[in-house]
Amino acid sequence: MSDINRQKIVDSVPQKGFFGHPKGLFTLFFTEFWERFSYYGMRAILIYYMYYEVSKGGLGIEESTALAIMSIYGSLVYMSGVIGGWLADRVFGTSRALFYGGILIMIGHIVLSLPGDLTMLFISMVFIVIGTGLLKPNVSSVVGDMYAPEDNRRDAGFSIFYMGINLGAFLSPLIVGQVAKTSFHLGFGIAAVGMLLGLIVFVVTKKKNLGLAGSFVPNPLSPAEKKKYSLIVGITVVALAVILGTTIPAGIFTLNVFITLVGIFGITIPTIYFIVMYRSPKTTATERSRILAYIPLFIASVMFWAIQEQGSTILAAYADKRTDLEFAGLTISPAWFQSLNPLFIIVLAPVFAWMWVKLGDRQPTVPKKFALSLFFAGLSFMVILLPAYFGGDNTLVNPLWLVLSYFIVVLGELLLSPVGLSATTKLAPAAFSAQTMSLWFLSSAAAQAINAQIVKFYSAETEMMYFGTIGGVAILLSLILFVISPKIQEFMKGIR
Structure with missing residues (x-):
């Protein structure tokens, strides 16, 4: 996009009207608030819907399989963002991609709200994965479009927008989790209504505010490119239809095979990205050095998210089966624990922002912050194995242990997530700036793909071994990363 077009876009947006920010921030704040309300509300109860018995309103899937499906689901959501970003850049534009994505998400939640079987579950997941891939990366791009490059309100605007994300993620498990006690399908219906409200806000205020x-x-695609890509998509769809149509009835393409394939893609796609960027003639010697520095940071990110994302799988099952849900005179819904992560982020994010400003040049380097984040991630798993160590695996655990585990991993998240986004923009080769940002999000996809393979080893009998092994590996990696951080810093060529 040329500078002239960029300035034309900025001039078209009312620049005051929402806490001193462009009026369009109101539109995007509440669109994303309701989208995250919808997504996290659905996610808070989905694992229970899958493994609860049919008599309790669930699908009766084996717990280990349900945990693997949840992980694969999360991995595909992050992978689809790459496709959603490409479609916005080359075909739809970000605004239309956002709108289409919201419609698909809503349809997915409506499908979940209807009584159905495993096939209906997978159909809903397809809609939600594609829809989230279209909406999630592009709504942030529209926020950026409203500010001139030199506008010093930009960072504050993204902070307000980020607050909308976490407010939606905080409130939805509390509401949907309570409703799901009556009916899972009613809970999914509320998630669908949440996305509908987001779409209404977007459509009604878009023209005036954005x-x-x-x-x-x-x-945009040229006519020749449109023809080329249409042919590629058509051949791919037909090939997939033929392959799946023959292998599924024959029992060759099973759920376990699919989980394995996603795991392979989760690792190979980022690897290919690194190789292509490093070997590209458009990448300078300095940029190659920074790519080498980025690799251990990426690996640390994968390890961190592999633990953090188990908050909606392993720890969700732990909340349901191992936690005493009668506490302080209240009957707690296990889904409520999904509100802890966004709650702690809302409370602690301003503290961390203040701390980095206060420390200035004395703050830890990027590699050391990543090392600390891994340490906290590992510690959060070490904490959750203590109840079984002291009380055995047959007693119900005080819910405060789970609260403490979520709190500790959020400390790590605030050391890694915003720092990683910033570091990615600084370390990215000029010719691959957008793709490097996609690569950053693929660390979460890779983590979830790995989780799909390892969650099957979790059970009440292996609980201490499971948490201890993964937590111990994370802490060991954090120590290694801390030791080699000066060398990584050298390869970053002046980037702090």
């Missing part, structure tokens, strides 16, 4: 933001297609 102006031209998100309306441009930055790098």
